[in-house]
Each structure stands twice: as structure tokens, then as C-alpha cells.
Amino acid sequence: MIIDAHAHAFPSLHDHVGYASAEEHMRAAQVHVVAPSQPVIETATGRVVTEPTLSDGKSLGWSSLLDVNFRYGKYGRMEWTRDGRDYHLQMFAPTFPESLEPEKMLALMQYAGVGKAMLHNAHMYGMLNDYLGEVIRRFPGKFAGTVQIHEADCDREDQIRELKRAVEDLKLTALHFQIEGFFRHDFRDTFDDPKFDVFWEEVRRLAIPVLWNIRPLGVPRERNYVEQVARLGRWAKRWKNIPSVFTHGVHLGLLMDEGGRVVIPAEMWETLELPNMHLELLFPVMQGARWDYPFPEAQELIRAFHKRLGASKMLWGSDYPTSERAATYPQSLDYVRKHCTFLSASDKDQILCGTAARLYRFPEHEKVRT
Numbered sequence: 274m275i276i277d278a279h280a281h282a283f284p285s286l287h288d289h290v291g292y293a294s295a296e297e298h299m300r301a302a303q304v305h306v307v308a309p310s311q312p313v314i315e316t317a318t319g320r321v322v323t324e325p326t327l328s329d330g331k332s333l334g335w336s337s338l339l340d341v342n343f344r345y346g347k348y349g350r351m352e353w354t355r356d357g358r359d360y361h362l363q364m365f366a367p368t369f370p371e372s373l374e375p376e377k378m379l380a381l382m383q384y385a386g387v388g389k390a391m392l393h394n395a396h397m398y399g400m401l402n403d404y405l406g407e408v409i410r411r412f413p414g415k416f417a418g419t420v421q422i423h424e425a426d427c428d429r430e431d432q433i434r435e436l437k438r439a440v441e442d443l444k445l446t447a448l449h450f451q452i453e454g455f456f457r458h459d460f461r462d463t464f465d466d467p468k469f470d471v472f473w474e475e476v477r478r479l480a481i482p483v484l485w486n487i488r489p490l491g492v493p494r495e496r497n498y499v500e501q502v503a504r505l506g507r508w509a510k511r512w513k514n515i516p517s518v519f520t521h522g523v524h525l526g527l528l529m530d531e532g533g534r535v536v537i538p539a540e541m542w543e544t545l546e547l548p549n550m551h552l553e554l555l556f557p558v559m560q561g562a563r564w565d566y567p568f569p570e571a572q573e574l575i576r577a578f579h580k581r582l583g584a585s586k587m588l589w590g591s592d593y594p595t596s597e598r599a600a601t602y603p604q605s606l607d608y609v610r611k612h613c614t615f616l617s618a619s620d621k622d623q624i625l626c627g628t629a630a631r632l633y634r635f636p637e638h639e640k641v642r643t
Contacts, residue, residue: 276629277390279590282375283398291400301396303343304456316359334459366597375408385603394421394449406443417635418445424454427472444636451486465508482516498527506544522555557600558592567612584623
């Protein structure tokens with residue numbers, strides 16, 4: 274059995290599911306690419322743009338975002354218009370779908386020999402609690418799903434109620450938590466603020482893991498990223514009974530020295546080595562633009578993580594369909610399954626199945642006719 278710890282299924286990106294308005298949804302998507310890893314292009318000229326076009330450059334918060342008609346374009350592009358000029362970035366591969374039906378995700382899994390998948394919520398796709406609840410109901414035992422709430426307001430009663438509803442009624446079995454979600458209030462708070470204890474107490478009571486999307490929230494980005502990782506470590510020490518997953522692997526582009534060598538700082542090791550912390554292996558998405566399949570550089574990093582953390586603290590994820598920027602779905606698995614020859618069979622069993630099976634409950638609903 275192989276479990277994909279990080280996959281997606283979503284309705285039309287143009288439907289803004291779960292948001293009160295298209296503007297609110299697109300602001301959540303816009304903040305995700307204010308500091309993009311892909312180049313921004315002036316559409317008419319093909320010029321690579323280095324000046325800010327999505328914000329006033331003062332911060333990453335809501336009040337700094339510019340009104341530029343930010344939108345999903347075709348073929349994996351994010352598009353916007355400022356001062357009469359169109360801009361875009363190739364956020365995803367040109368094959369990126371407008372919607373991704375669970376039937377297609379299941380077909381890809383079967384093709385690659387993957388038995389189950391954890392479907393991640395994320396603001397870019399919408400607020401998909403009800404959608405994912407229906408998916409796991411229709412495909413019992415094949416999918417689990419994550420809860421998404423508005424992180425900046427997670428101390429509010431309505432967000433706590435939604436968390437409880439999603440877990441107890443919709444049978445979602447993990448919380449997807451994006452720290453950039455605090456942009457809604459210009460990052461006036463941080464996720465470890467005592468005001469949010471009431472929320473974390475409910476997460477603890479529900480006995481679900483937290484899947485963390487850690488990103489830099491300021492400049493210099495490299496230092497800020499490490500600071501956010503250290504903050505997560507302090508949080509995890511306090512909330513020892515809440516399992517956590519550091520999703521998307523590590524942001525390698527922010528950890529490279531001038532020679533292109535990845536240097537894992539002490540703060541990151543300290544966080545990842547905590548008993549309740551786990552690491553998602555997802556290198557093609559994070560570094561596929563620099564490295565080629567079968568990603569031998571990633572294999573060396575996996576070797577280092579395996580030596581320090583052990584197989585039981587690591588789990589494989591594809592992040593399909595984002596992973597198509599650098600690899601096919603089978604390739605996003607095979608760089609670990611086939612090419613990490615230093616891992617024993619029992620190590621691979623843990624990384625490709627055991628850790629995810631232990632963390633993520635897969636609801637066994639009665640199958641319904643559709």
C-alpha cells in the first residue's frame with residue numbers, strides 16, 4: 274500500500290467555492306504570489322518584471338495588495354492588470370486543470386500504484402470543506418481530507434464551530450493551516466499568540482494533526498523563513514499532544530548558499546526533530562525548476578533527513594497537480610520509490626505508507642450511488 278500524503282481535488286477555480294465573494298478568494302490567491310518563485314512577465318512584451326506589481330511593496334498584508342483584477346488565466350497562469358498593462362506568471366504547468374475531479378485523481382493513483390491520498394484544502398482552490406467531505410463520502414477508504422478555516426480569525430467562535438463541524442460531521446481528519454492566512458489582518462497576530470489558545474485546545478480535543486504551510490512573511494525572506502520555522506518549533510513544544518506535519522518539504526531556494534548548496538539551519542533541525550513533528554517529502558514541486566528527474570540532489574537531502582529524523586518521521590506527497598511543473602505523477606513518486614536505494618524496504622514502507630496511515634484516518638463511509 275502506498276499513500277499520497279499531499280494531493281488535490283477541486284471544483285472550478287472560477288467558482289470561488291466557500292468564499293463570500295470572488296474578490297475575497299482572489300485576494301487570498303494574490304497574496305500567495307506577491308513574492309513569487311516564478312518570474313513575472315509583462316504579457317505584451319515578454320519582459321521579465323522585477324518591480325512590484327501586486328502590492329505597494331510595504332508588506333504582504335491585505336492593505337498593501339493592489340486592486341489589479343487578479344485572476345486565474347488559462348494554462349496554469351495567474352494574470353492581472355495594472356495601469357492598463359497585463360502581467361502574468363506561470364504558476365503551474367500549462368496542463369494545470371481548471372478543475373480536478375476526484376475520479377481523475379483516483380485514476381492517476383491507480384496508474385502509479387497508489388492506494389490512498391490525503392486531499393489538501395488550500396485558499397487558492399477555495400474553502401473546500403463541504404466539497405472534500407462529499408468526495409470522501411463518495412470514495413470510502415480512498416481519500417481523507419483536510420479542514421480549512423480563516424487562520425487570522427481562528428479564535429472566533431464561527432471558525433471554531435466550522436472546525437468542529439468539518440471534523441465531526443464531514444469526517445475530515447486533519448487541519449490545513451497556512452500562516453500566510455494572517456494577511457487578512459496585515460499580520461498583526463501570529464499563530465502562537467495566546468489569544469488563539471482556545472482554537473488549539475479544540476484541535477487537541479479533536480485529536481487531529483495540523484498540516485503546516487510555512488512561508489516567509491517579511492524581508493529578508495531567507496531569515497524570515499527560518500524565524501517562522503523556529504516559531505513553529507516553539508509552538509510544537511507547547512502543544513506536545515498535537516501531531517504536526519511540515520508540508521511541502523523545506524523551501525530549498527531560501528536555504529541555498531552562493532554555491533547552490535542547501536544548508537539546513539540549526540533552527541530547522543531543532544523543529545523537525547521534535548517528537549510531534551513530521552516532514553513531508555515533496556522535492557519536485559519545491560525544486561523541480563532547478564533539478565532534473567530523478568532528482569539526485571533531493572535523494573542526498575532525503576539521506577540526510579533520514580539519518581537525523583528516521584523514516585517514521587517522514588511521509589511522501591506529490592502535491593499533484595502542482596507537481597506537473599517538474600514531474601509526471603509516477604515520477605513524483607519514483608524518485609523516492611525507485612531511486613532512494615539507500616532506504617531499506619521497511620524505511621520505504623514507513624515513508625510511502627506507514628507514517629501517513631498513522632497520522633491520517635481514512636473514513637470508511639458507506640459508498641453511495643452518484
